Amino acid sequence: MSLIVTQGLTKTYGxxxxxxxxxxxxxxxxxxxxxxxxxxxxxxxxxxxxxxxAPTGGQVRVFDxxxxxxxxxxxxxxxxxxxxxxxxxxxxxxxxxxxxxxxSGLPRTAARERASEALRHVGLYEERYRQIGGYxxxxxxxxxxxxxxxxxxxxxxxxxPTNGLDPAGRDAMLALIQxxxxxxxxxxxxxxxxxxxxxxxxxxxxxxxxxRLLRADRISAMTEASEVLAIEVxxxxxxxxxxxxxxxxxxxxxxxxxxxPLTNEATYDHVLRVVxxxxxxxxxxxxxxxxxxxxxATRETADA
Ligand SMILES: Nc1ncnc2c1ncn2[C@@H]1O[C@H](COP(=O)(O)OP(=O)(O)OP(=O)(O)O)[C@@H](O)[C@H]1O
Numbered sequence: 001m002s003l004i005v006t007q008g009l010t011k012t013y014g015x016x017x018x019x020x021x022x023x024x025x026x027x028x029x030x031x032x033x034x035x036x037x038x039x040x041x042x043x044x045x046x047x048x049x050x051x052x053x054a055p056t057g058g059q060v061r062v063f064d065x066x067x068x069x070x071x072x073x074x075x076x077x078x079x080x081x082x083x084x085x086x087x088x089x090x091x092x093x094x095x096x097x098x099x100x101x102x103x104s105g106l107p108r109t110a111a112r113e114r115a116s117e118a119l120r121h122v123g124l125y126e127e128r129y130r131q132i133g134g135y136x137x138x139x140x141x142x143x144x145x146x147x148x149x150x151x152x153x154x155x156x157x158x159x160x161p162t163n164g165l166d167p168a169g170r171d172a173m174l175a176l177i178q179x180x181x182x183x184x185x186x187x188x189x190x191x192x193x194x195x196x197x198x199x200x201x202x203x204x205x206x207x208x209x210x211x212r213l214l215r216a217d218r219i220s221a222m223t224e225a226s227e228v229l230a231i232e233v234x235x236x237x238x239x240x241x242x243x244x245x246x247x248x249x250x251x252x253x254x255x256x257x258x259x260x261p262l263t264n265e266a267t268y269d270h271v272l273r274v275v276x277x278x279x280x281x282x283x284x285x286x287x288x289x290x291x292x293x294x295x296x297a298t299r300e301t302a303d304a
Contacts, residue, residue, distance in 0.1 A: 001064060002026040003155065003187050004049065008058035011044050011211075019044040021211040022058070027189075031181040033198030034191040036208040042191045043083060045208070046157050050080055063154070076105075079148030083159040083191075085140060089133025093124055093143045096132060097150050104151035111150070118146040122176060138169040145176070156180070156188045162197060174201050199292045207295055215295055222295065225287040231258045231271055232284040243274045262287060 004027040011020040019041045034042050047053045049062050051071025060067060067074040088096060094115055101111030119128045122142040127135075132143060141161060148156055161177060162170040178201040181188045192198045198205065199219060207214040215222070233240055241258050244251045247270055252259045260267060268285075275282050 003029045003032075003063065004189075005061045005064075006058060007060075009045075009048065009055055009060055010057035011041070011048060011053070012056045019211050020048075020055070020208075023208070023211070023213050024058075025206055025213055025216045027206060027216065028204065029187045030203035031178065031201055032187065032189045033195075033202035033205045034189050034208070035195050035198055035205055036193065036214075038193050040193075040208045041211040042193075042208065043159055044211075046080070046159055046189070046191060049157060050075060050078065076151070077154045079151065079153035079156045081144045081148040081156065081158040081161055083163060085144055087132045087140055087143060090131055092129045092131055093119055093135070093139075093146065094128040096143065097147050100147045101150040106151060114150050114152065115146070118149040119143075121149065121180065122146045137164045138172070141165060141169075141173060142176075145173075145180075149180070154186050156186065157191070158188060159191045160193070161190060162192070162194070170197065177201060195293060195296065205292065205295075209296075219292060222292050223289050226290050227262045228288040229260045229262045229267060229271065230254075230284065230286060230288040231260065231275070231282075232256050233258075233275065234281040234283050236278060236280040239278055240274065240280055243278060244271065247274070257284075259288065 006023050006025050009020050009023040010018070012018045034045065036042050044053070048055050048060055049067055051067035051074055054068050062074050063077055065073050097115035097118055098111045101114050102108065106114060116125065116128065119125050122145050124139060124142050124146065127139065132140065135143065145158070145161065148158070158177065162173050165173060174197060177188060177190060180186070190198050190202060202219060204216070204218045205222065206216040231240065237256060237258060241251050241253060244258065244260060249260050249270065260271065271285065
């Protein structure tokens with residue numbers, strides 16, 4: 001069963017803004033990156049999945065449940081970390097997360113135990129009785145993550161979880177998200193405008209642009225080997241490029257790398273022979289892999 005399925009999902013705000021436009025996608029369990037520039041429609045998509053706002057058109061199912069009909073059932077299975085926070089400064093993290101556990105329907109003792117557990121998972125166990133107002137941005141982000149975990153969900157929806165963090169804080173947050181996904185065996189949707197970040201920790205990506213689906217696929221499929229051979233020699237790059245050009249191979253350069261289209265099996269042999277003839281120190285010879293960033297770069301070029 002797919003985790004999230006949409007069919008022609010559309011959301012307009014007023015008459016002017018189409019935040020989601022005919023979005024059809026099926027998302028499999030795992031750690032999923034929901035990427036797109038600011039304003040692409042990511043938060044709108046998350047809020048529709050939670051049943052917080054209703055779509056203008058189309059269908060959505062989360063765990064096969066329709067959040068527009070049965071939002072409580074979806075929310076019982078889903079934890080949500082919003083982009084912006086409204087954390088009360090004068091209560092402790094333990095009190096706050098316990099309170100949200102209670103709101104989720106947990107009995108008092110269970111809520112307290114689950115809150116301690118969730119705060120331990122996010123690395124705030126020692127600090128849990130301190131008032132949130134005294135916390136750093138990174139700690140506040142962790143409180144938000146802990147509250148999303150308190151009712152033991154099967155899916156987490158995290159909206160820009162690294163917002164406001166410095167590079168070290170971002171790395172720590174991403175590592176934590178990855179650990180939660182793998183150790184708890186739950187699915188996580190990580191919403192971000194930073195492709196490089198989510199690419200590092202996700203199994204699959206859903207890329208949206210202007211409310212439309214750009215691509216949804218496993219990262220491994222997006223970075224599959226291309227039909228280009230990349231060759232790098234420690235010295236003699238110019239000689240190598242000239243010799244391959246003389247063989248009528250359409251050579252291009254990318255920094256220290258010489259790139260040749262892999263037209264047939266013989267291309268490898270040609271390259272190896274040239275390297276050997278010129279007695280060059282071969283550093284690298286492999287099929288270049290696609291980069292996930294090409295997804296957006298190609299689009300920009302096409303639109304230009
Ligand atoms: N309540 C609203 N009323 C009117 N327009 C809205 C509302 N919420 C979002 N929008 C608009 O819908 C579009 C998509 O917004 P959304 O917040 O879903 O994007 P996003 O990808 O999450 O971006 P960000 O990361 O900046 O929040 C934007 O043009 C935004 O200005």
